Amino acid sequence: MEEQSVPTPENRPQVLLVDDEEPILNSLRRLLRGQPYDVLLANSGARALEILAQQPVDLVMSDARMPNMDGATLLARIHEAYPSTVRIMLTGYADPSAIIKAINEGRIHRYISKPWNDEEMLLTLRQALEHQHLERERQRLEQLIRLQNEKLKTLNGNLEKRVAARTAELQQTADMLDLAYEELKRSYVTGTEVFSLLANLRLPPAKQTNRQIIELMRACCRHFGLDEAASRDLTMAAALYNVGKLSWTDSMMVTPSDLLHHVERERYRAYPKQSESVLMALDPMKDAARLILHHQEHWDGGGFPDRLRGEAIPFGSRLLKLAVDFVELQRGLILERQMNSDEALLYLRQYAGRLYDPGLIEDFILVCAQVMNDVVLADPAVKVLSTRELAAGMVLARNLNADNGMLLLNAGKVLSGPLVDKLIAFEAMEGGQYKVFVKVPEEAGTGLLIQGG
Structure with missing residues (x-):
């Protein structure tokens, strides 16, 4: 038999009283009149089960001693068929075995002794129904x-599925934006190079610098293993390092910086700051602008605009300084005399530790050798010596020319003692100072000093 359905909250509770004695039932009915529940009566266990089968009952109170089916047996069957119905046993005599059976098999809520106390009876029923309701x-x-x-x-x-789908959609959008942003940054690099070519039109071809500096910076980035972002910033800085010079007069643009007079020299010292100010409004250019701002700082702290010293100068600015001076020395934009590439590199070596980071000089020279496809520069056995440092057995690595351009000795010539003496005498007669590229034999290589090194 299935458990009865739970009565809806608006129904009054149903209380079933079971006793084979009519007077007891009548007495209980009178006592319970006016209570907030309906009272049903049964004079036997069988009749009680019939009522339970017909309608929901919330509480059953049964007499313990009845013919055919005693109260303990009835309550046990009710527990089995209708476990949610509260069960109370009413007993008029002390019968421990019946009480134990009712407790163990009928799982009764309480038992009440006859004769009962009316108030206690009402309280017990009310508490039982409240407990059942809870x-x-x-x-x-x-x-x-x-x-x-x-x-x-x-x-x-x-x-989760919607979030996963939305996340995948957002990730796809973010990836597309990243690709677009990377493409935009690459476009900025291209744009800066194009602009630098236009800016160079202010200068005669022999004075233009940006194209060569860009190539040097790209080679330096590869040589030092810089990441894509750092390489991009350095390339843009190389392209636009001198954008602050565009407001100068034509004559000032081509005048070596060492020959500028006081007012022009102040304008010259302001150009890194002006270049940075022009570029800072462009977000992708901010890091490149910072490199440009500090590319005229000196390793010893004597540069401008902020007199930074040593490693306080950004690494990219130190590299850019080497490239800018190497190229501008050859274009005659720093000193009155226009240098060749060898002389420019010697100049950088000479001022290592003062103007330039001494730890970058030799690496930069290797990069220059690669860019210019100059095997001599890339050969570590080649030294640059003064005439008084020459010794017999050394081999010329380059042609040696006098200051007037006359060829003195061909590359590959093996020097002898008398030939070295003649070179020293000819140098003194001309009043010049030769820089001689030689290969030094291994046994003679130790202890030699490199001019300007």
């Missing part, structure tokens, strides 16, 4: 929670 409410809430949890699991599952 228990049913607990069960209802638990069931509601289970249903809500199932709904939440379903909603969470759907939400």
Whole structure:
């Protein structure tokens, strides 16, 4: 037999009284008149089961001693068929075995002795029904929670799928934006190079610098293993390092910086700051602008605009300083005399530790050798010596020319003692100072000093 359905909250509780004695039933009915529940009567266990089968009953109070089916047996059957129905046993005599059976098999809520106390009886029934109501409410809430949890699991599952789908969509959008941004940054690099070519039109071809500096910076980035972002910033800085010079007069643009007079020299010292100010408004150019700002700082702290010293100068600015001076020395934009590449590199070596980072000089020379495809510069066995440092057995690595351009000795010539003496005498007669590229034999290589090194 299935458990009876739970009565709806608006129904009054049903209380079933079971006793084979009519006077007892009448007495209980009178006592319970006016209570907030309906009273049903049964004069036997069998009749009680019939009533339970026909309608929901919330509480059964049965006499313990009845013919055919005693109270303990009835309550045990009710517990089995209708476990949610509260069970109370009413006993008029002390029968421990019946009470134990009712407790163990009928799982009774309480037992009440005859004769009973009216107030105690009413209190017991009220508490039993309240307890049952609370228990049913607990069960209802638990069931509601289970249903809500199932709904939440379903909603969470759907939400997770929607979130995953949305996340994938957002990630795809973010990837597309990253690609677009990278493309934009590459476009900025290209744009800066194009602009630098236009800016160079202010200068005669022999004075233009940016194209060669860009190539040197790209080679330096590869040589030092710089990442894409740092390489991009250095390339843009190389392209636009002198954009602050565009407001200068034509004559000032081509005048060596060492020959500028006081007012022009102040304008010259301001050009890194002006270049940075022009570029800072462009977000992708901010890091490149910072490199440009400090590319005229000196390793010993004597540069401008902020007199930074040593490693306080950004690494990219130190590299850019080497490239700018190497090229501008050859274009005659720093000293009155226009140098060749060898002389420019010797100049950089001479001022290592003062103007330039001494730790970068030799690496920069290797980069220059690669860019210019100059095997001599790339050969570590080649030294640059003064005539008084020459010794017999050394081999010329380059042609040696006098200051007037006359060829003195061909590359590959093996020097002898008398030939070295003649070179020293000819140098003194001309009043010049030769820089001689030689290969030094291994046994003679130790102890030699490199001019300007």
